[in-house]
Amino acid sequence: MDGKSALGAPPSLRELCDSQRIALFLDFDGTLIDIAATPDGIDLPARLGDRLFALSERLGGRLALVSGRSISNLQDHIGSLRVARAGSHGAARQRADGSLIGQEPTGLPQAVYDALRDFSAEQGFEMESKAHGAALHFRSNPSLEKTGLEFAEQVAHSHELAIKRGKCVIELVRPGADKGGAVRAFMEEQPFVGALPIFIGDDVTDEDGFSGVADKGGFGIIVGDREKTLARYRLSNPEKVHEWLEL
Numbered sequence: 001m002d003g004k005s006a007l008g009a010p011p012s013l014r015e016l017c018d019s020q021r022i023a024l025f026l027d028f029d030g031t032l033i034d035i036a037a038t039p040d041g042i043d044l045p046a047r048l049g050d051r052l053f054a055l056s057e058r059l060g061g062r063l064a065l066v067s068g069r070s071i072s073n074l075q076d077h078i079g080s081l082r083v084a085r086a087g088s089h090g091a092a093r094q095r096a097d098g099s100l101i102g103q104e105p106t107g108l109p110q111a112v113y114d115a116l117r118d119f120s121a122e123q124g125f126e127m128e129s130k131a132h133g134a135a136l137h138f139r140s141n142p143s144l145e146k147t148g149l150e151f152a153e154q155v156a157h158s159h160e161l162a163i164k165r166g167k168c169v170i171e172l173v174r175p176g177a178d179k180g181g182a183v184r185a186f187m188e189e190q191p192f193v194g195a196l197p198i199f200i201g202d203d204v205t206d207e208d209g210f211s212g213v214a215d216k217g218g219f220g221i222i223v224g225d226r227e228k229t230l231a232r233y234r235l236s237n238p239e240k241v242h243e244w245l246e247l
């Protein structure tokens with residue numbers, strides 16, 4: 001679908017909740033918070049964790065954060081999480097009480113972190129080491145994209161890893177997991193099972209989430225502009241997302 005011109009705002013959350021049981025899947029960067037110059041340079045709205053918990057309570061616990069960040073990194077920024085969450089692009093999944101859904105994923109080989117660190121220092125990328133992956137950020141110099149992608153492809157090939165793309169970032173991860181898989185895993189369990197799922201996200205990896213909710217009869221909401229998207233509706237920025245969620 002042509003996301004830029006065709007998509008309108010979704011019906012209000014209240015309207016949707018009046019007619020059915022809703023489950024919400026929320027991306028973090030670019031959706032709940034504005035994109036910043038660096039991964040740690042983000043500004044969070046006051047008491048975001050408390051507000052997400054209150055929204056989750058209103059939805060009977062059917063709310064999950066689904067982020068490319070690790071769960072521990074989300075907690076470093078938001079504080080202790082009391083809602084369901086998936087980190088590392090869906091590879092790590094926890095219920096609201098912190099119990100695991102599936103196995104805890106393994107990290108990358110140390111040689112990959114070392115190679116990316118050396119490459120970043122030489123070439124001017126900002127490297128982000130994550131629990132289950134590693135990212136090359138080039139927001140401060142977008143002309144680095146091609147060099148970074150070529151290097152990441154070599155490393156991925158040597159270590160049988162997958163590449164995920166995002167906004168000014170190239171990430172190396174273990175193959176197999178995505179945000180759609182996380183949605184499907186939550187939707188098989190209480191309190192999510194049987195609800196109408198809605199995924200809100202802004203980036204390429206969120207398209208897997210849109211596909212996951214569509215498989216279960218739900219729909220996606222894209223934040224900002226994308227040329228092509230599986231989302232059915234659009235909100236223009238994180239501020240509008242907060243308004244829509246009545247956070």
Ligand SMILES: O=P(O)(O)OC[C@H]1O[C@H](O[C@H]2O[C@H](CO)[C@@H](O)[C@H](O)[C@H]2O)[C@H](O)[C@@H](O)[C@@H]1O
Pocket residue numbers: 027028029030034035036037038039040041042066067068069070128135137139166167168169171203205
């Ligand atoms: O799935 P998300 O929750 O949206 O996480 C995706 C990646 O977000 C972060 O990087 C992005 O946001 C940074 C802060 O605004 C920005 O500086 C960077 O350019 C963006 O790519 C995070 O650092 C990554 O680990 C996430 O995978």
